[in-house]
Amino acid sequence: MLTRSTVATLLAAAALCTLPTAPASADDPVIGGDCAGASSYVTVCKQQPGNSDGQSQSGDQPGKGSDKNTKPQVCSVERLDPQPPASDSVWNGHKLGDGAIYTRVCLSDALAAAAGAQIVPQVFWAAQAPAVNVDPEQLAREAVDRMLLTGPNIASPRAAGHYLVGVPMWMWINESPTTYGPNTASASLAGVTVTATAKVTKLDWKMGDGSIVECHGPGKPYAASYRQQESPTCGHTYSRTSASQSGGKYALTATATWTVNWQVVGGAGETGQFTETRQSQTQVAIGELQVVR
Numbered sequence: 001m002l003t004r005s006t007v008a009t010l011l012a013a014a015a016l017c018t019l020p021t022a023p024a025s026a027d028d029p030v031i032g033g034d035c036a037g038a039s040s041y042v043t044v045c046k047q048q049p050g051n052s053d054g055q056s057q058s059g060d061q062p063g064k065g066s067d068k069n070t071k072p073q074v075c076s077v078e079r080l081d082p083q084p085p086a087s088d089s090v091w092n093g094h095k096l097g098d099g100a101i102y103t104r105v106c107l108s109d110a111l112a113a114a115a116g117a118q119i120v121p122q123v124f125w126a127a128q129a130p131a132v133n134v135d136p137e138q139l140a141r142e143a144v145d146r147m148l149l150t151g152p153n154i155a156s157p158r159a160a161g162h163y164l165v166g167v168p169m170w171m172w173i174n175e176s177p178t179t180y181g182p183n184t185a186s187a188s189l190a191g192v193t194v195t196a197t198a199k200v201t202k203l204d205w206k207m208g209d210g211s212i213v214e215c216h217g218p219g220k221p222y223a224a225s226y227r228q229q230e231s232p233t234c235g236h237t238y239s240r241t242s243a244s245q246s247g248g249k250y251a252l253t254a255t256a257t258w259t260v261n262w263q264v265v266g267g268a269g270e271t272g273q274f275t276e277t278r279q280s281q282t283q284v285a286i287g288e289l290q291v292v293r
Contacts, residue, residue, distance in 0.1 A: 103123055104121060104123075137272055140274070143194060143195070151256060154280055158282075165239060172222075200256045200258055208242070250286060
């Protein structure tokens, strides 16, 4: 019968990688390797570049096999402890101490067990312990998912504000761990733990008038003492009113680029980096100063 921990491990593995079914080997199953053409005993595999069918910048799940008709074969293999007695037929002629006896449960079994079915794990002999190859970047992406990162928390321009043509607009955001960073989280699988730290390194503002403003920082808040100075960090000056726009306002989109640095805890301390993006939208009304004579 499957334990809850085994089911949870298999479901986590399935979330990290989906594999095409491969013929089972008689002996020495291997857990790990590349997703493409991998053994059917893979627990977690390494994604190959170009396999992803998702959005590369949005924290998507790893790539799936190109054959849509194949089913995933993700399995968990554990060494029996204690080992069966030498008289047990599972040794199949091998001597006690020559290799070891393992149990194997695959994802389809885990899903059935989660639904209440009684599942008996497969038992087999292997000369060496099946190797495990965990892709640390996939664990880092799982850690990022736990951070619950969002788009920028736009402080200015305000949706309820009224701004003028020709007057510099100051743009800035409110900082927090989920809207700007830094934010740190960890994820573990098969004895490997990865810690990831994410922080916004760039903000791209689509102003709705065809302009895009790139800012490297949260922006500096405006104060009345600055009068009509331009923002030294992040700003824009509209040259046309928003009267012709839908609702009389420009649709503005702020896109945050999060840079994620990750590191494997312990061992050789393998490191890496990738980026993800998050967006927020608002609207801004741009009017024109009327001079009465």
